[in-house]
Amino acid sequence: MGADPLSRVFSALADPTRRDMVARLAVGDATVNELAAPYDVTVQAVSKHLRVLEDAGLVSRSRDAQRRPVHLEAEVFDLMTKWIERYRRQAEERYRRLDDLLQSMPDDPEPIPPQTGAPT
């Protein structure tokens, strides 16, 4: 469990039930029981899911008598978005450069004939 923040966030959202809960919480705060209702699992299982989301910083819990309203924390999404955008942009940039290169040269698909001694 001592993983880095990014790993925790990705890992938390790798579960469809957990993504569902995030979707539900985007509409508004909810109690554990409310979150458990749509799924065919025990409240304990949902409680565990919420702990994972909380450890990832995606969710926070407050107190209201014996209820524990769950609240979605949208900021952590930025962490992922930044990571994703960075490498997507980098990959697209690379692709663009490759494309330019291929267009600038008309033929000859053998860039490096190292020491195969092709005689004249």
Added chain:
Amino acid sequence: MGADPLSRVFSALADPTRRDMVARLAVGDATVNELAAPYDVTVQAVSKHLRVLEDAGLVSRSRDAQRRPVHLEAEVFDLMTKWIERYRRQAEERYRRLDDLLQSMPDDPEPIPPQTGAPT
């Protein structure tokens, strides 16, 4: 392994080694050995990681004699980005609306007194 595409992508990127490989591949294609070099693990382990990335659609592999150049597929990132953006926007929208609501009413933190028979 019969998970949905989104789960596979999130799950694949939940591992720091795999994210590292994506970062490396964003610079340019690489062989399995090249990808294994920086890490203190066997080539087999790296091969497994690549399979996970491939199953998630993040990576594709071609043939060059006995080498298997690995190529980053940037399109799959869109799947995540779309999902993330959707619920972030929704959560922010909700936050904005809540903020408006709180500003429009000056006091009285009891919105719903259901049947407590408050007389007159």
Added chain:
DNA sequence: CTTGTTATCAACCACTTGGTTGATAACAAG
């Protein structure tokens, strides 16, 4: 105080995961 509700903690279980070693396949070069 007792009862019911909401939620967590603890122990357990089947399955997955990330790693290992060993064998094998595919190919290049001597």
Added chain:
DNA sequence: CTTGTTATCAACCAAGTGGTTGATAACAAG
């Protein structure tokens, strides 16, 4: 054909995950 390189497959193992049941805590209401 034999050797070396690159990579995958197969079996195994320790640790983690998602689920369960049972006990417990915290609180509201009778």
